[in-house]
Amino acid sequence: MYKNLFLNKIMRSSKNKKVILRNKSFIVTSIILEFIVASIVAAAGLNAAGVTMAAINSGKIENGMKEISQQAKKSEELEKKIDLVDKAVRNLRADFENMVIHLETHEMDFMELKKKHSASTFAISCITTRLLFAKHIIQETTREWKKEKYLQPSLIFF
Numbered sequence: 001m002y003k004n005l006f007l008n009k010i011m012r013s014s015k016n017k018k019v020i021l022r023n024k025s026f027i028v029t030s031i032i033l034e035f036i037v038a039s040i041v042a043a044a045g046l047n048a049a050g051v052t053m054a055a056i057n058s059g060k061i062e063n064g065m066k067e068i069s070q071q072a073k074k075s076e077e078l079e080k081k082i083d084l085v086d087k088a089v090r091n092l093r094a095d096f097e098n099m100v101i102h103l104e105t106h107e108m109d110f111m112e113l114k115k116k117h118s119a120s121t122f123a124i125s126c127i128t129t130r131l132l133f134a135k136h137i138i139q140e141t142t143r144e145w146k147k148e149k150y151l152q153p154s155l156i157f158f
Contacts, residue, residue, distance in 0.1 A: 144150065
């Protein structure tokens with residue numbers, strides 16, 4: 001198109017064809033140079049974009065690494081807390097087992113007390129009754145003794 005519209009008209013109007021041919025080679029050379037310059041500019045733009053993306057990604061990676069280290073610290077803290085809770089649960093379980101053993105011992109003692117309660121209460125009642133009766137006899141014997149008499153039930157009682 002360039003050749004048909006532009007160069008052909010110039011060649012017809014111009015008498016010196018060498019100038020046109022030289023101008024044609026100059027145009028081709030300038031087009032090639034422009035293409036090379038455009039390629040260099042494009043490569044430089046792509047390079048700048050690549051450097052910019054690398055800087056952005058580097059910052060993102062650095063932020064990601066910081067987040068990973070923070071999460072690792074939190075994980076370690078949680079592990080310590082879990083170990084502490086595990087130790088507390090083990091101690092609680094051991095204390096509970098000891099409490100169950102003591103409860104069983106107390107239950108056995110209470111059952112023994114219930115079994116012996118009625119017999120011991122009866123024995124205490126009998127002894128108390130005999131002591132009250134003996135107190136009464138001693139008081140009567142003392143009164144009679146002061147009168148220089150001797151009380152017959154005191155001999156029977158003792």
